[in-house]
Amino acid sequence: MHTDTERCVRAVRSKDARFDGWFFTAVLTTRIYCRPSCPVVPPKPENMTFYPSAAACQSAGFRACKRCRPDTSPGSPEWNQRADLVARAMRLIADGVVDREGVPGLAARLGYSTRQTERQLLAELGAGPLALARAQRAQTARVLIETTPLPMADVAFASGFASIRTFNDTVREVFALTPSDLRTRATRTAKSHPAAPTTPGxxxxxxxxxxxxxxxxxxxxxxxxxxxxxxxxxxxxxxxxxxxxxxxxxxxxxxxxxxxxxxxxxxxxxxxxxxxxxxxxxxxxxADPVAIDEQLSADPVLAPLVDKAPGRRVPRTVDEEEFAVRAVLGQQVSTAAARTHAGRLVTAHGEPVDDPEGGLTHLFPTARALAGLDPESLAMPRTRRTTFTTLVSQLADGSLHLGPDSDWVETRARLLALPGFGPWTVDVIAMRALGDPDAFLPTDLGVRQAARELGLPSTPAALTGRAAGWRPWRAYAVQYLWATGSHPINFLPE
Structure with missing residues (x-):
């Protein structure tokens, strides 16, 4: 979008927050970059230039605006609605892969050479993987500086910087303030807007x-x-x-x-x-709810649902492998039964954690831990035991990979090849674990019931045909269909 100058200028002049994260405005006279909704008076159009990422702005010598803090804007929706090299790379960079494994590790996960990866990121985002990771480290450092009393040396290494000097230079370059100045400003703000006390750490x-x-x-x-x-x-x-x-x-x-x-x-x-x-x-x-809802509202059946509660999101996961295991546990059983099965696995094989503020007791068990369990201990039909044990063994030995870098088409094919994996299981994993915005569940009972009540076709084949106009947002259409029922998933607890 950053190449459409006229559209970008209109967004900046109207301070349109919908475009925050889509592009960044760099002001040539002040050498500052902002988000489109920055509250300051917009500069003259001839003094604006536009970049696709904060890292590109920083690489071009611009520093972050102190008013609108563009480094804290929502991420571009592009990276979660695409499955190409650049989108997968951006998801991995956000997951810290460059900091942990370097650019060669990033490229290896993507299945491309380091040079190809760098070239494509530079072409689309105006910055290579190192610059993108550096911008992310700067934002992490700012959070730690402003919200913790940690010594600056601890902040530097916790943020992923290799040295104190690099940390100091980066913070000063990106924010035009030293780390100590950032903390002083944050302390003054905290005194005027006291926050609720928190647990140490x-x-x-x-x-x-x-x-x-x-x-x-x-x-x-x-x-x-x-x-x-x-x-x-x-x-x-x-x-x-x-x-x-x-x-x-x-x-x-x-x-x-x-x-x-x-x-x-x-x-x-x-x-x-x-x-x-x-x-x-x-x-x-x-996500970009305006774009999603605009397309779904074009269908007269979905339009009232969108108007009633716009901005529905797809509930996803923090751990793709965990969700795949839970999807198998939920095959052909009630939500309560699936929770019971999962809770037993957690108690028997999860790692204990201490939670002084609540009732959390464990981390969900790893695939490696589950691969070693006795199948006879699973209270489920024999065929589903086979499905479960095959899944966890392939996840444990690496023959099946689920992660933010997964290729959606290839991963679907590999899942469908596993025993006991039908369209519902594969599509729910694609929707909630892999993040495919077009994943669709025409065989899901709740979707079919909603379709029947709304006068839509209720057979899977006919409903899939009817849903062609919802693409590429069918996963969001599922959320609107699910929301028509009285199932507890549709309501916040009291």
């Missing part, structure tokens, strides 16, 4: 999103299907444990009118970026 963040957002079935679905010991609803927040690259964490997510309040407790602060990215992905916060 807990970080409090605001996760932005593009409005509108309908929280009912988003959080309702997560809570209604929650695995005991791993997830819970407490004091108005969805809470769960997180398995992370350097340790574990506990997150509490609370819907607010203009953001999601996020409280993170981490065993290793180096996991902050990854934990935040996975929570955003789980709540589908980088």
């Amino acid at each position: 807990t970080l409090t963040l605001r996760l932005p999103f593009r409005a509108p957002l309908a929280p009912d079935n988003l959080f309702g679905h997560l809570v209604a299907t929650a695995t005991p010991g791993v997830e819970e609803w407490r004091a108005g927040a969805y809470r769960r444990t997180l398995r992370l690259p350097y340790g574990h964490g506990i997150v509490a997510l609370t819907p607010r009118p203009d953001h999601i309040a996020c409280r993170l407790t981490l065993s290793d602060l180096r996991d902050l970026t990854v934990a935040t990215s996975r929570c955003r992905r789980m709540l589908d916060l980088d």
Whole structure:
């Protein structure tokens, strides 16, 4: 979009928050870059230039605006609605792969050479993987500087910087302030707007999103299907444990009118970026609800549903392998039965965690841990035991990979080849674990019931044909269809 100068200028002049994260405005006279909705008086069009990423702005010598903080805007929806090289790379960079494995590790996961990966990212985003990861590290550093009393040396290494000098230089270059100046400004703001006390070691963040957002079935679905010991609803927040690259964490997510309040407790602060990215992905916060709802509203059957509660999101996951296991546990059983099966696995094979603030007890067990269990201990039909054991063994030995970098077409084919994996299981994994925005569930009982009540075809083949006009947003259409029923997934708990 950043190449459409006229459209970008209109968005900046109208301070249109819908375009935050889609592109960034760099002001040639001040050498500052902003989000489109920046509250300052817009510069003259001839003094504006536009970039597709904050990293591209920084690479071109611009620093972040202190008013609108463009580094904290929602991410581009492009990276979660596409499955090409650039989109998969961006999801992996957000998941911290460059910091942990370097650019060669990123390229290896994508199946391309380092040179090809760098060239395609540079062509589309104006910045290579190192610059993109550097921008992400700068934002993580800012969060730690402003929200914790950690010594600056600890902030630097927790943010992924290799040295204190690089940390200082980057913060000064990106924000035009030293780390100490950033903390001083944040301290003054905190004194004028005191926050609620938090547990030591807990970080409090605001996760932005593009409005509108309908929280009912988003959080309702997560809570209604929650695995005991791993997830819970407490004091108005969805809470769960997180398995992370350097340790574990506990997150509490609370819907607010203009953001999601996020409280993170981490065993290793180096996991902050990854934990935040996975929570955003789980709540589908980088979606473009205006574009999605506009297309779905073109169908006269869906239009009243969209008008009633615009901005529905797809409830996703923080762990693709965990969700695949739970999808198998949920085959042909009730939500309550699936939760019971999952809870037993967690108690028997999950890793214990301490949660002084609530009732979370375990991390969900890894595929490796589940691959070693006795199949006879599973209270399910023999055919489903085979499905379960085949899945976890392939996940454990690496012959099946599920992650933010998964190729949607290839992964669907590999899942369909497994015993006991039919269209419903594959599509629900594609929708909620892989993040395919066009995944569709025409055989799902709730979808078929909603279709029948709305006068849509209720047979899978006919409904699939009728849903062609909803593409590429059929996963969101499913959320609107599910929301017509009285199932508890559609409501926030009291």
